[in-house]
Amino acid sequence: MYDIVNYEEAGTVQEAIRLLQANPRARLIAGGSDLLVKIYKGKITDAELVSLRGIIALKDISIEGDGTVRIGACATFSRIAGHPLIRKHVPVLAEAVSRVGGPQIRNIGTIGGNICNGVTSSDSAPTLFALNALLRLEGAGGTRVAPIQDFYLGPGKVDLRQAEVLTEILLTKENYQGFGGHYIKFAMREAMDIASLSCAAVCKIVGQNVIADFRLALGVAAPTPMRCLRAEEIARGRVFSEELLLETGRTAVTEVNPRTSWRATREYRLQLVEELSKRAFKQAFVKAGGVLL
Structure with a gap:
């Protein structure tokens, strides 16, 4: 009912x-x-x-002259996953949203709703965190743009004010161009399940396998989606190696605060943080053009 x-x-x-x-x-x-x-x-x-479903403008996906990718808050996961602009410029986001639920959910669920729901298990959030996404919000007092990291206030709580609407997700060129990215969703079963832990990594390289930039974001590792800033700092400026992977994974474990739930214990999630961080970093490095030696 x-x-x-x-x-x-x-x-x-x-x-x-x-x-x-x-x-x-x-x-x-x-x-x-x-x-x-x-x-x-x-x-x-x-x-x-x-209902926002009748507002056509909120379903649009486009790219501006300065390279900023604009994703309307009411764009469905299916639309995002299959859109040529997303697949060309930010394929890691297409990869992430294609893991949401099943086809029925992806056909009706929207990226704006996924963000505003405020849950740490959101499949879109870790990748958007790693891409330094910006959120455009319109309300009676005008328009504001907020970093996605500042929008999540706590479990199920976001900074969406009364009479305010999330209208767009913005991905600026400097935050995706030249980056390779990878998303991993670990769940109890492969299809139509909520993540026990999720991990997104994006990486840019220069010269001979040197990490110019690296970002690592996790879901279900804390009350809200989060970035592992210390692990990121360790990787920047270093030559990619198995030793660096191990160091990055171990550092990520020190930054998280997962809980025990019926899906997984805290201890198991800590193991997943270390392992998935390494896997995602390695795949992002390869997708950025890095060469495994």
Whole structure:
């Protein structure tokens, strides 16, 4: 049973903002793959919804003259995974969102909803963290742009203010051009499962296998998705080697704070952090054009 007492469809972002202003209890809905489950299970009662699904502009994917890739918040995972701009410029993101649920979920679930749900197991979040994604948010007070790292406040909590709409995810050229990337989702079963741990790495090399830049992001390793900044710093400026892989993985373990759940114990997740960090780094290095010696 879906306990929905009011439902309105917005035709524009500004209309959605006005509807949210008029009714502070209203919640935004896009694909509904997360929200409708909560309503069905009784976690949300007397739901009042404002739908974004009719706003065509929020589904657009484009690239600006300065190389910034713009992804509308209502773009579905299927659309992102198959879009030629994403596959050409940020294939690691296509790789990550193709791991979300099954085909039905990917066809209706949106990247904006995945972010705003605020869960640490989000498949899109680690890759967006590694790519230094920016979020464009529009509200009654105007527009603001926030780094995705600042948007996650705690488990299931994000910095989405009242009467505010996430409209776009922005990936700037300097944060993806020349990088190779790799995403790993470790789950109890391969299909349609939530990650026990997830890991995204992006890497840029110069000269003879020297790591010019490296970023490592994890999901389910802390209350929110996170970057392993100390591990990243260790790798930069170093020649890629098995020794560097080991050092990076061990350092990543010191930065995380996973919990025990029915999916995995804290101790098991710590092992996964070390192993997946090494695997993702190695594959990102290869995809960046590095040569394994």
